[in-house]
Amino acid sequence: MSAPMIWIFLPGLASIGLFFLRGKQRLITLLGVGLCMLLALLAWTLPIGRPVSLGPWSFLPVIQITDSFLFLGRRLVLENSDRSLLILVYLGLAFWFGGGYIARAGSIFVPLGLAMGVLLTAALAVEPFLYAALLIEMTVLVSIPLLSPPGQSVRPGVLRYLTFQTLGMPFILFTGWLLTGVGSEPADPGFVLRITSLFSLGFALIMAIFPFHIWIPMITEEAHPYRAVFVIFVIPTVVSLFALSFLDQYSWLRSISGLFTGFRLVGIIMVIVGGIWAAFQNHIGRVLGFTIITEIGLTLLTISLVEPAQSISILAGSQTSGLTLPPGFLFAQLLPRGIALALWALALTTLRRSPDQLYFASLSGISRRYPIATTSLLLAQFSLAGFPLLASYPLLLQLWGAIGSQSILPAFMLLIGIVGLVIAGFRTMVALFKTSEPQAWQISETRSERWLLALGCGMLLLIGLLPQWFYPTLFNLANLISVSAP
Amino acid sequence: MIFDLLAIPAVILVALTSLSILVVRNWRLRILFLAIQYIGVFLLVGMSWPIEMAVAKLVAGWMSGAILGMAMLGIPSYDLPKTEQYPIDVATDLATSGTEPSRQITHLFYLLAALLVVLAAISIAPLIERWIPGIRLAQALGAFILIFMGTLQLAFKSRPFGVVIGILTALAGFEILYSVVENSVLVAGFLSAITLGLAMIGSYLLTAPYMEGQE
Numbered sequence: 001m002s003a004p005m006i007w008i009f010l011p012g013l014a015s016i017g018l019f020f021l022r023g024k025q026r027l028i029t030l031l032g033v034g035l036c037m038l039l040a041l042l043a044w045t046l047p048i049g050r051p052v053s054l055g056p057w058s059f060l061p062v063i064q065i066t067d068s069f070l071f072l073g074r075r076l077v078l079e080n081s082d083r084s085l086l087i088l089v090y091l092g093l094a095f096w097f098g099g100g101y102i103a104r105a106g107s108i109f110v111p112l113g114l115a116m117g118v119l120l121t122a123a124l125a126v127e128p129f130l131y132a133a134l135l136i137e138m139t140v141l142v143s144i145p146l147l148s149p150p151g152q153s154v155r156p157g158v159l160r161y162l163t164f165q166t167l168g169m170p171f172i173l174f175t176g177w178l179l180t181g182v183g184s185e186p187a188d189p190g191f192v193l194r195i196t197s198l199f200s201l202g203f204a205l206i207m208a209i210f211p212f213h214i215w216i217p218m219i220t221e222e223a224h225p226y227r228a229v230f231v232i233f234v235i236p237t238v239v240s241l242f243a244l245s246f247l248d249q250y251s252w253l254r255s256i257s258g259l260f261t262g263f264r265l266v267g268i269i270m271v272i273v274g275g276i277w278a279a280f281q282n283h284i285g286r287v288l289g290f291t292i293i294t295e296i297g298l299t300l301l302t303i304s305l306v307e308p309a310q311s312i313s314i315l316a317g318s319q320t321s322g323l324t325l326p327p328g329f330l331f332a333q334l335l336p337r338g339i340a341l342a343l344w345a346l347a348l349t350t351l352r353r354s355p356d357q358l359y360f361a362s363l364s365g366i367s368r369r370y371p372i373a374t375t376s377l378l379l380a381q382f383s384l385a386g387f388p389l390l391a392s393y394p395l396l397l398q399l400w401g402a403i404g405s406q407s408i409l410p411a412f413m414l415l416i417g418i419v420g421l422v423i424a425g426f427r428t429m430v431a432l433f434k435t436s437e438p439q440a441w442q443i444s445e446t447r448s449e450r451w452l453l454a455l456g457c458g459m460l461l462l463i464g465l466l467p468q469w470f471y472p473t474l475f476n477l478a479n480l481i482s483v484s485a486p
Numbered sequence: 487m488i489f490d491l492l493a494i495p496a497v498i499l500v501a502l503t504s505l506s507i508l509v510v511r512n513w514r515l516r517i518l519f520l521a522i523q524y525i526g527v528f529l530l531v532g533m534s535w536p537i538e539m540a541v542a543k544l545v546a547g548w549m550s551g552a553i554l555g556m557a558m559l560g561i562p563s564y565d566l567p568k569t570e571q572y573p574i575d576v577a578t579d580l581a582t583s584g585t586e587p588s589r590q591i592t593h594l595f596y597l598l599a600a601l602l603v604v605l606a607a608i609s610i611a612p613l614i615e616r617w618i619p620g621i622r623l624a625q626a627l628g629a630f631i632l633i634f635m636g637t638l639q640l641a642f643k644s645r646p647f648g649v650v651i652g653i654l655t656a657l658a659g660f661e662i663l664y665s666v667v668e669n670s671v672l673v674a675g676f677l678s679a680i681t682l683g684l685a686m687i688g689s690y691l692l693t694a695p696y697m698e699g700q701e
Contacts, residue, residue, distance in 0.1 A: 072672050134676040141683045145690060150697035158691070159649045163640055166653050166684065170660040177667045194617065 003048045003078035004069035007039055007086050008122050015114035022107035029101040032110035036094035036117075043086035048079060075127045085124070085241075088331075092338065093117045096230050099342055102448045103226035103349040108145055113230060115142045120238040124245070130176030132242055133169045136206065139235065140165040146227040147219055157218025164205045164212050165235075171202030179250055196256055203243045207236045208296060210270045217277075217289030221358075225285060225348035229341050232292055237334065240299055244330075264304035268413045270297025275420025279427065284351075284358045284377070287424050288344055291384050294417055295337055298399065301414070302330050305402055325402045328475035329395070335474055336391035336463055340380040343456035347377035350449050360427070365435030369444045374432045376453040381428060383460045385421035391463035394471060489532040493624035496529035500628045504635035504655055505600045509593060513558050513647060520651060521551045523632075527658045530628045531665045534620070539674050543661065546678035550654060550685030557689030558647065562696065596642075603634040614663075621666045632659025650688030654681065 014035055018028050046052055049067050054060040068077045078086065093113065100109045116139050123135035140162065148158045175198040178191070186192055205212050219228045247253050254260070274294030281287045305325055326332075350373040351366055352358060367374040379390065386396035396418070404411035445453065463470050503523035507516050524547030532540035607630035614626040636656025643649055661677055 072675075074672060131673075131676070134673075134680065137680055138683065141680070141687050144687050145694075148691060148694055150694050153695045154646050154691045156644060159644070159646060162687065163649060163653060166657065169680075170657070170664070173664060173668075177664075 001063060002066045002069040004076035004125060006042060006065065007078060008076060008118055008125065011035060011039060011114055012118040015111045015118060018114065019108070019111040022111065025101065025107040028107055028110045029097060032097045032114055033094045036090045036097065040087050040090035040094065043083045043090065048083065050080070074131060076122060076125045077127055078125050086121070089117055089121055096342065099346055099452060100226060102452050103346050105224060105226045106149055108149070109227060112142055112146050116234060120234065124238065124242060128176070129246065129249070130173055133172035133176065136239060137166060137169045143231045143235070146231055147223045149224070155218070155222035157215050157222050160215035161219060164208070164215060168202050168205030171198045171205065175199045175202055182250070192256060196259060199253070200262065203239065206239050207243070209300065210266055210273060213270065213293050213296070216292055217286045220289035220292070221283055221285040225288070225345040225352065229288070229345035233338060233341055236296060244303070260304045263300050264410060267297045267300030267304055268410050270294065270300065271414055271417035275417030278424035279420040281424065282360045284348060284360070284363070284428060287428060288348065291381065291421060291424070292341070294421060295384065297417070299330065299333070301403060302333065302399060325398060326475050329398070332471055332474035333395055335470070336383060336395065336460070339456060339459050340383045340391065343376050343453065343460065344380035346449070346453060346456065347373040347380065350445055351377070360431035363431055365439055367432045368435065368439045368441050371441060371443060372445050372450050372453050376457050378425065378429055379457050379460055381425045383464070385425055386418055387422070389464045391460045393464055394467040489529055492529045493533060493622060496526040497624050497628040497631065499523070499526035501604060501631050504632055507651060507655065508600060508635060508639055508642070509596050516651060517551045517555045520654065521548050523655065524548060524658065526628065527662060530625050530662045533622060533625055534665045535669055535674070539671065542674060542678055546681045547658065550681050553682070553685040553689050554647065554650065557692040560693050599638055600635065603638055604631055607631045607634055618663065618666055621663070625662055625666060629659040629662035632656065632662070646688055646691035650684060650691070653684055657681065657684070
C-alpha cells in the first residue's frame with residue numbers, strides 16, 4: 001500500500017463513484033464529508049514509510065505505507081512530512097463540502113470538488129514537477145461545471161477563466177523544460193531573463209495576478225457564490241504552494257534581482273486595485289471578487305518579504321529568521337481567509353434566494369428578512385478588511401508592520417487598499433439596512449443556515465478576540481513548502 | 487524526410503486554416519478548417535516526434551472537432567445565431583453599437599489583424615531558433631502563427647464555440663514548440679488528453695444551457 005494510493009487514487013475513484021449518485025445530494029454530502037474526514041484522520045495517525053501495526057495483537061500483520069507510487073513511468077511522492085499538507089487539504093475539503101449542502105451548491109459540487117482536491121494533491125506530489133502544470137489544467141477543466149452548471153447560460157467570466165488558466169499552462173511547462181538540469185544560477189543573463197519571464201507569466205495567469213485577475217469579479221458576480229468562492233480559493237491557494245515549492249527547489253531563482261521587488265509591486269497594485277474597485281461596486285458579488293483580488297495581493301506581499309538569501313520555507317517552516325513576520329505566517333492566513341470567504345459565500349447564497357439579484361438596489365431592506373445572513377456577510381467582509389477584533393486583524397497588522405519597517409510607501413499603499421475594503425463594507429451595510437418602508441424584523445434563514453452562519457461568525461470573533469490561542473498553533477502547522485516540493 | 491519537404495506547405499496550411507476559422511461564421515466550416523489545421527500541426531510536430539506520436543496529435547485534434555460538432559448539432563436550431571446561415575462572419579462579434587459595420591469592413595479588419603499577426607510571427611520565429619535548440623524555422627513560424635491567431639480569435643469571439651476553438655488553436659501552436667523540446671510519451675498523452683478535455687468542456691458549455699437545471 002502506498003500513500004498516493006490512499007490519498008490520491010482512492011478519493012479519485014470515490015469522486016467518480018459519487019458522481020453517479022448525484023441524484024441523492026444528502027447522501028453524497030455525507031459520503032464526501034465522511035471520506036475527507038477519514039482521509040484527514042488517516043493522515044493524522046498513519047506514519048508514511050514506517051511499519052504500522054494493524055492492532056494491539058501480535059498476530060495481526062504489520063504494514064508499511066510506502067511514500068511513492070510509480071504511474072506510467074513517473075512518480076507520485078507523498079512523504080511522512082507531507083501529512084500536515086494532507087490533513088489541511090482533506091479537512092479543508094470536508095469543511096467546504098459540509099457547508100455546500102446548506103448553501104445548496106448542487107449535487108455535482110462534492111464529486112467535482114473532491115476530484116479537484118485529488119488532482120491538486122497529485123499536482124503537489126508528482127515528479128518531475130512539470131507534470132503539475134498539466135494536472136492543474138485538468139483541475140481547471142473539472143471545475144468548469146461548478147461555475148457554469150447545467151440549465152444556465154454560459155457567462156463571459158467562465159470563458160475568461162478557462163482561457164487564462166489554459167494559456168498559463170504552456171508557460172509553466174516551458175519553465176520546467178528550461179530548468180531541467182539547471183542546478184545553480186546560470187551565467188547567461190538572457191537565459192535567466194527568459195526563465196523569470198516565463199515563470200512570472202505562467203503563475204500570473206494561473207493565480208489571477210494583475211493584470212490577469214479580471215475573471216474573478218466576473219465569476220463572483222455571475223456564478224453561484226459558494227461554488228465560485230470554492231474554486232477561486234482552492235486553485236490559487238494550491239498553485240501558490242506549488243509556486244513556492246518551485247522557488248524552494250531552485251534556490252538560485254530567489255537571488256534574481258527584481259523578482260521579489262516584482263512580487264511586492266504587483267502585490268501592492270492588486271491590493272490597491274482590489275480595495276479601490278471594491279469601494280465603487282454596486283453588486284455584492286463583485287465586491288467579494290475584488291476583496292479576493294486584495295487577498296491575493298496580500299499573499300504576494302507576504303512572499304515578497306522573504307530575503308533572497310533565505311529559504312522561502314521560513315514562511316512555512318519553523319526555522320527562526322530575522323524577519324518581522326513569524327514563520328508559518330503565509331499558512332496562518334489561510335484559516336481566517338477561508339472561514340471569512342466561506343461565510344461570505346454562504347451568506348450571499350442565503351440572500352440570493354430572494355430577490356435572486358445581488359445588486360445593492362435590489363437588496364434594500366433585506367437585513368430585516370435575513371438578519372443573520374446580513375450580520376454574517378458584514379462580519380466576513382470586515383474581517384477580510386482587517387477590522388479590529390476580527391480574525392484577520394492580527395495578521396494584517398503584523399504584515400503592515402513588516403512592510404512598514406522596510407519602506408513606508410508600500411505600507412501607505414496597503415493602507416489605501418484596506419481603506420477601500422472598509423468603505424466597501426460600509427456601503428454594503430447601508431445597502432442592506434436601508435429601507436424605504438417600515439418592515440418588521442423576521443428570521444427567514446433555515447435552521448441549518450442559522451447554525452452554520454452563527455458558527456462562522458463565532459469563529460471569526462473567537463479567533464479575533466483570542467489570537468494568542470490560534471495563531472501560534474497555525475504558525476507551527478506549516479513545514480508545507482519544504483516538504484511539498486516535488 | 488517527408489515531413490521536412492512538407493514543412494512549408496504545412497505552415498501555409500495552418501496560416502490559411504486559422505485565418506479561415508477567424509473569418510468564417512458557419513460552424514460546420516469552422517470545424518472542417520480546424521480538422522485541416524490539425525493536419526498542418528501533425529506535419530510540423532512530425533518533424534520532431536516519431537510518426538505514431540504525431541498521429542496521436544492529429545487524432546486528438548480531429549476527435550475534438552468531432553466532439554464540438556456533435557455538441558453544435560445538439561443545440562436547438564432556433565437558438566443558433568442568425569448569422570450562422572451565412573458562410574462568412576458578417577458582423578455580430580464586432581457590433582458594439584446599433585449600427586452594424588458592413589461585411590466588407592469586417593473582413594478587411596480581420597484580414598488586417600491577421601496580416602499583422604503573421605508579420606509578428608515572421609519577425610519572432612528566427613529569434614526562437616536561438617532560444618529553442620533544434621527547432622526548425624518552419625516549426626517556429628507555424629507555431630507562432632497558430633498561437634497569435636488563436637489569441638486573436640480569443641480577443642474577437644465571445645461565444646463558447648469560438649473561444650474553445652481559439653484556445654485549441656493557440657494550444658496547437660504551443661504543442662508544436664513543445665514537441666521540439668519534449669518527446670515523452672506521457673507528456674504527449676497528457677497534452678492530447680487536455681485537447682480532448684477542452685473539447686469536452688466546450689461541448690458541455692455549448693449544451694449546458696439546454697440541460698435540465700440542478701440547483
